[in-house]
Amino acid sequence: MEAGETLFQQIMGVGGIEWIVLLAIFLIFLLGSDKMPKIMRALGKALGEFEKGRMEIQRELMKLQQMQLQAETSSSEPGNPEVKPTPPPPSTATVRARGETGNFLAKMAEELGVDMEGKSEEEVWEEIRRKVLEAKAEKEQKP
Incomplete structure (x- = not known):
């Protein structure tokens, strides 16, 4: 028995990508081939919305990072207390x-x-x- 292998997987001899293939075949039998394109289209739209949300979060993080950099550069102007970053290790x-x-x-x-x-x-x-x-x-x- 290999590490991480469950008893069920060992008995069935199925693991990894094989489960995904079996699940797809099961869904085709269960739902019928006429409903699968609609389901896949809905799944694609959901993944697209997820990707849009992820990109929006990345944009917001980049904006925050740029504002932080601008704040750091403006704080190093004369008259402002300066916080010096630690130099890289030698x-x-x-x-x-x-x-x-x-x-x-x-x-x-x-x-x-x-x-x-x-x-x-x-x-x-x-x-x-x-x-x-x-x-x-x-x-x-x-x-």
């Missing part, structure tokens, strides 16, 4: 230029126009993530 290696390494990170940074000079890998990844999120937000706002 063990992070500086990323070499693309010509020297040819690695995936350097290629992505070059394509997105991220300057890697004197930055740690974490800083480059954070800049790439920020650029991708900005591009995604712009793409979603256009339609």
Whole structure:
């Protein structure tokens, strides 16, 4: 008996994707083939609404993140008490230029126009993530 395998699955010899196939066949017999397209269409619409809600939440989180960044930059103006972020640990290696390494990170940074000079890998990844999120937000706002 393998770890995580229930007695029922061991007896039936059925597990994983096989259950989904069996469930689909059972539903076709139970509901009939004429009702299945309607059910699948309703399921597709429900999944579409779920995806819309998920995208809306992502947009709201991005807006909050941008407002937080703006608040942090405005608080660092003269006259305001400044809270300095902790510097990255000294063990992070500086990323070499693309010509020297040819690695995936350097290629992505070059394509997105991220300057890697004197930055740690974490800083480059954070800049790439920020650029991708900005591009995604712009793409979603256009339609």
